[in-house]
Amino acid sequence: MPVNLKAPVAEHLHAVAGLRIGSTEAGVRKVHRKDVTVFLLEEGAAVAGVFTQNRFCAAPVQVCREHLASGNGSGGGIRALVVNTGVANAGTGEQGLLDARRTCLELAAQLGVQPQQILPFSTGVIMEPLPVDRIVAGLPAAIADAKADHWLRAAEAIMTTDTVPKAFSAQAVIGGATVTVTGIAKGAGMIHPNMATMLGFVATDAAMAPELLQQAVRTLADQSFNRVTVDGDTSTNDSFILMATGKAAHAPITSLESADGQALMAVLRSVAQRLAQAIVRDGEGATKFITIRVEQGSSVEECLRAGYAIAHSPLVKTAFFASDPNLGRILAAVGYAGIADLDQTKIELFLDDVHVATRGGRNPAYREEDGQRVMRQSEITVRVQLGRGAAVDTVWTCDLSHDYVTINADYRS
Template identity: 55%
Template sequence: MAVGNDPLPELHPVPGIRLATVSAGIKKPGRRDLVLIEAAPGSHCAAVFTRNAFCAAPVVVAREHWRASDGQPRYLLTNTGNANAGTGEQGLADARACAGAVAKAAGTDIQSVLPFSTGVIGEPLPVDKITAVVPEALSALHEAGWADAASGIMTTDTRPKGASRRFHCTGREYTLTGIAKGAGMIRPNMATMLAYLATDMAVAPDLLQEALREAVDMSFNRITIDGDTSTNDACVLLATGAAGNGVVASRESPEFLALRDALAEVCVSLAQALVRDGEGASKFVTVQVNGGRDEQECLDVAFTIAHSPLVKTALFASDPNWGRLLAAIGRAGLADLDVNRVGVYLNDVLIAERGCRAASYTEEQGVAAMAPEDIAIRIELNRGEAGAGVWTSDFSYDYVRINAEYRS
């Protein structure tokens, strides 16, 4: 189940980036389950990794290599079908072996290769299957490989996810393209969100990292399917400089501002696509909280609502259950919350205020507001100027089914 039926948009090639998607037969024979991304020499790479203390072996190795290469890796290697998580010391050796195979075949050092894995956990990585197809992957690299790669990194995703922007700045054209997979839990074990972004703009490393961190904070960090955080999450942004601009080194430069805008658009688009394809999702829900004293308390309220199983089952039932929303707001931990000032809206219909059902509200309005697949919950705290929103999905029978199935 997934919300809507969004086709993959056109993904513009990014000069300096080549991709290959081949079949290593990791889990299913013939499935194109291995993606190699190459960045031209001199490219810079920003990266954000999972904060889960039990991070998977490839995350440990990718972070290690990313630092050792001074943020200038040349290759990103991704396999699906096996997360190489919960695999202990052997997992680390396996991740290094895969990276090493790419380095050897490409004639570069091992630190230039970042490994990523997604799929089942607790099973040993089939290193031989992966290393066997590395030469094939290297020879298949091409600039137009984004759409294939978007499919290649999928696990239980029902459709590939990508977003792309071309933008102009001071007479030059730039491209930003990204692909992503996952969110919600990936059967049979846990979520893995992987996102790969690239631009041909030349950007100083610290600014690139700052831009990525900011974009992730307002996109991937504002979605939740079930509150669980994966052991394998990673988001990477490559900047090749192939556009030929002088290296962007100022936060105030028009190029940096344009890149920030494009990054925000692409990351939000990818993040929303992840939620729409969340396991068992039948609704796409925006929870916007306004009028808070600061952004954090708005996020606290928004996430409390978005994580509430009571709210999520009501959303599944298209039930405009304002009582569950009030209860979630009330336990979000806000100091001195004056409940009499709180307004609750469903798709712009005021449903509750002053701690009870709004006088103007009718059940018909509520039912109409809950009918669409896309639902907007808006909370007005009326105690400040800050606002923040998150995106989530509902809890359905399918959610339980998908996640309760015995591992096969």
């Protein structure tokens, strides 16, 4: 069961003018489930993306990078996205690239655009050939299904080991006009920053200069999807795409530092962070959602080193699953995080409202029953003070349970 995460309601997801979405059952890996989705953009939309840092990246990631680059880096010519679940098309060599390109070619022919105007995405089992004939056969039905309000159908269609679809929507008044932001994501395992192991698609009808979009998507990724981790395993297929259709009735935003630019980034960040946190809440086998806030670092990088060390530690994560306040494990993780000249006598550790450690050792006032009270909660905040400066940053993670092993042991069955 996901941690305090409910399935979205279709009526709460706002349509984004200039974008239609359709899904179909193509039988990519399993029958009787939606597994191919298309996003259809009207001419003039801008698209930007960031992708996995795994050097063994999937064929669709390679093709996406090529097609975005062919649009002079702005993605201004992209007219459609096609997403399949079930097979990742990773570890498939030259044939995988041919299959990803054929998917683009076939969809482009049906839409009357160029193959370079299509972005392909895949998620699922690695090192299996993409059943491209089934995907191509399903494209007409996906196109016919395309409607502006099909966000929830798309969120369901891109799921793999997710237990609930992930979709959020928000609106804000910018430049006197109502601006909409809606997004979906998938991910539950192989979740690790740069990117988190996921597919994420966020769209807005805001009018913004195309050259700002790449800056915006990188900033958003760093503030959301690059702040979550489930198991420390970086995927081959991670992709986060931002689309701006320009249909909102306000003056085009030309700077992210302007008042309108900051207002837009705030609503985009809200949706992106909710999607990123939903991935952790639905982490494979997760029973607890954990916020790790590292304060008083000499730099943000230093805070993240400590935060990720705690979040990735199997000993820390299993202690949270067991509700066992074996909290010395957290201090040990901070100690091996690679922070130069760390003075352990300045470390303070808090578990929600409980002051666990002070000056690098057990707080004399700390009682184990207080720690256990917090550990039993479904949502927990770990706060570490390094005593080195004023930098602060946060990562989100979950516990590690028996079910994580079961889910991944049985993944291909």
